[in-house]
Amino acid sequence: MIATAEAPRPRPGDPAITPELVEDHGLSPEEYEQIRGIMGRKPTFTELGVFSAMWSEHCGYKNSKRLLRLLPTRAPWVIQGPGENAGVIDVGAGYALAFKIESHNHPSAVEPYQGAATGIGGILRDVFTMGARPVATLNSLHFGDLDRPRVRYLFSGVVKGIGDYGNCVGIPSTGGEVYFDRGYEDNPIVNAMCLGLMRKEDLIRGTAEGVGNTLMAVGARTGRDGIHGATFASEELSEGDDEASRPQVQVGDPFTEKLLLEASLELIASGHIVGIQDMGAAGLTSSGAEMAGRSGTGVEMDVARVPVREAGMTPYEILLSESQERMLVVAAAGREDAVREILEKWELEAATIGSVTASGTFRVLEAGVPVADIPALPLTEGCPTYERPGEEAEEVRSLRDMDLSHYISPPDGLESAFLAVVGSPNVASKQWVYEQYDTTVRANSIERPGGDAGVIRVPGTNRGVAASTDCNGRHTYLNPRSGAMGAVAEAARNVTCTGAVPMAITNCLNFGSPLKPHIRHQFREAVLGMRDACSHFETPVTGGNVSFYNETDGEAVYPTPVIGMIGVIEDLDTIVRHSFRDEGDAILLLGANRGELGGSEYLYAVHDGLVAGEPPDVNLATERALQRCLLAMTGRKVLKSAHDVASGGLAATLVESCLGRPRKGDGVGAAVRFDDDLPDTALLFGEDHGRVVVSCGREEEDRVRRIAADYGVPCTRIGTVTGEGAALEIETRSSTLKLALNVLNDHYFGTIPGIMSE
Amino acid sequence: MKVAVITFPGSNCDQDCVRSVELAGGSPSYVWHRETSLGDADAVIVPGGFAHGDYLRPGGIARFSPIMDAVIDFGRDGGLIVGICNGFQVLCEAGMLPGALLRNRSLRFQSHDCHLRVERSGTPFTADYARGQVIRMPLSHADGNYYADPGTLAGLEADGRVLFRYCDARGNVTHEANPNGSLNNIAGIVNARGNILGMMPHPDRAIEDILGSVDGLPLFRSLLAADVAVGAGTREVA
Amino acid sequence: MSRFTVEVLVTPRPGLLDPQGKAIHHALASLGYDTIEDVRVGKAIYLEVAAGSPAEATERVEEACRKLLANPVTEDFRVTAATEGAETATEGTDPAPAAAAGGVR
């Protein structure tokens, strides 16, 4: 297949290719044989490294690809589905939205600050390389219990890393989520999502088209950092790995990122370039090979022309380095100087490193001497994929089947349970987190973090884009299929509560090792649940990311399929916020109470960390009706507030609706009464899906009821908003609670700052 | 009125300032930091962001950008200059305003709304506010802890050069209302001549109802209405 | 028991990107300092320690460095003990004699 005269030969100093070396590269003997077949000869060490990276789980999706094909990906508004740097949808008024979520779990476990920071950097690049200007970020974080010092260290480092990076680049954070559960003890989940807007015509893809066009390396210099990060992200951590993982730590440079962002958008607008891609996982290798693979061309590059940070780097290192803030650009032939001029304005380096060829191969030279020459398509698309049968862990089945009846009564009374749930780190306000993120830069943040979904304005219009990330790992642990469905349902509900129509999702699938049958079971079930919900809601999947091997010493994280949902509000005047507003307003519940306590925060917070029971059932038809009903209400502007019920149940929803924004002393009271025939704990703390608490002026109550009836959604008047400074009063069939707002304030807003200042 | 908005590499709020000036009825233009002239600008805004990444010290490197000589001359001639957030830090580093902005007391980046008490009306920056008015706008910084040596601080107070102070919703200047540890709850000051303002909070993010506040607009309106001709001497702060 | 001032210098590990150093280098170059060829930035931490001897003070601080003051994943550190103007290097062949502390200006 390759002209022998020019075939690469081993470099002096290359290690011999032994079965051990192959194994160290994460490749099985069969995979190695396949590589030999593709090459028609023995690969060089450099080529082995390239294959190892491209055929890693991270780039090659070995153990997930077949299942992921089941996901719905099409809708008339989808402009770009999975396979590109980011998905793209039409959001109207001539605008397209690019969005994507990515994990940075392993790097964050080793070095939380840099790991999380570079996670934000990578996801921003995925979005602006599509030609879109990043307008918002979200982050989904899962940590172990906060009473562990190590967890506090990880938590504060991750949050600071996300903040310092995003703030410096000037992208507002509009939302996210944080969970604490021992299921994430040694393996934090750090997922970052980015949204970017562009005029539809500015979309550009990561392709290397046009034989003779020029490859340019742009941005930061290449160092030895993160070498083999893609393989590293695909292996489980073991005790003592901190030391061994050190050389792989990547340091983020948000200032360079900001320059790269501005320069890239200017380059794309200039028309001097035909393709651009982030050098993300597996760096120059994946960007070069993927761009060639997508366009059916080849590329040839000389590593000696790549600007490096350290002397003496080998081709292997240069190809696999994951130094941050770098891009590969394909410049139209003859426009190299124009490209360079734009980059110089932004004080960035650009080096011509090669060109687009017709060879169909990924060819690499070192000062003119060939060191790698691999057919591009087999490299990018030929990664063997596996779908091995899975089996549910016995332990999970028995937890799910556990009889919860003797946990129904709270050991220290209802009020104490109420405060424990509202003040548990999972339910309590995440203000401590999002106040470290710039939430208002660029003056388009219409709904900031703290409500159901963040809303960002499409500049120059009265349209908004809403976004929410959701995944309750306890629910997905106990039942991956309904848990994943629930994550999609909750994300859609959050977006809908603001008045936005759910449009599409991106997802980040964080799991343990796919080599284990019970993990494969979790993965398959979660994908199927996500498929069902997305199909039903007509919210196709436009992209995402799979992160396997989130394990330490054999302990896997909860299966955590994080959903990033996008919604569109056509008229921002119809936006609805989550907090109660005026005294005398009617409070209504949309949806029915079933009192499902399985996998609830109540069990965890009040019953010593119990994770058990069947998680709340998801009825897709009911959810869909609820979404439509809410949108009819918001569209007709009959609501004063809407807030969904999720973690912490009605208790959390009511408290949040009363307290509103995190400024002490604000807030309004409420008097509510439930007539349901349910135990108090099940009623107040059950996390049943399909419910939203709304409020409206008294004069609108009838209209609200009528709209609910039109959509077949149960609608119950449960109470009235009372004046400022009042309390939250709750009456059930068997109990009465009166909770002063300042007490609720201390529990809801005080918990996390209290723990973190210890 | 023509307003030059300086863009440094790393400026993030230049667009917000441009929009604010537009909404207030002025004509803004961007001036890249490598320029050496402000053209025919009648006023200058040094916007927020992370000029040069805020590496070394916020504003420390930006202060040496080529455009800064023109900005310094402009200020020396009595031209009106507003530095917001990072812009305030740049102006302090350039010696155009006294003092320095240290790391927040909390050591964390802080992004949330704050209340400010307008300490003086009738200045080119606060003409459209009433004295003692309580206004609300976002703040967003890691280094906003205003510091000046005791003599300088006493001078600022004696001359009435503190224009904005952090306060609670009712206008009380309290320790709890101080978000970052600034001495005397200082949020914004002017130079001795009264033509250069630096402030940490963001009036440029409080310019539309839908953003939650319009309390920043009067600042831009005041600026646009102030008739200060560069080089024509001063309009002393009343 | 005396009181010792212990100096800790924390520096980014070699090979790791130092964005701050890079930016300062760039800034110095554009100010005309073209003979400055590289810049790296770390932290200087001064601790006042009550201890029976300089060695004891140093030991305590070294332990604190490993535990808290330096991030072992990204930083190296160096500890020097001193009391009332007399410094004692904990590494290096000879203890350094007195060096005046305090600023140039």
Added chain:
Amino acid sequence: MSRFTVEVLVTPRPGLLDPQGKAIHHALASLGYDTIEDVRVGKAIYLEVAAGSPAEATERVEEACRKLLANPVTEDFRVTAATEGAETATEGTDPAPAAAAGGVR
């Protein structure tokens, strides 16, 4: 022309509140380091300078400190020149002899 490593230590001026130092002090205390009585945090900047002599290198860097590296309102600085392991203090009575560079670990 040789290449010298010049160390610059930038510290908060005495009397100035040092929130970072305070936080580290607090953290150390809660880790049980109760003999540590005060902490102050500054910057350590290492510059590689091409110069004909250590004195020349130092002089250049001192100038850079006054101009850029330290903020005179809030910071003091101290410059030390060194080449190939030999350091020369620019202040203090005697030039200090060699002190090994490099990390403890």
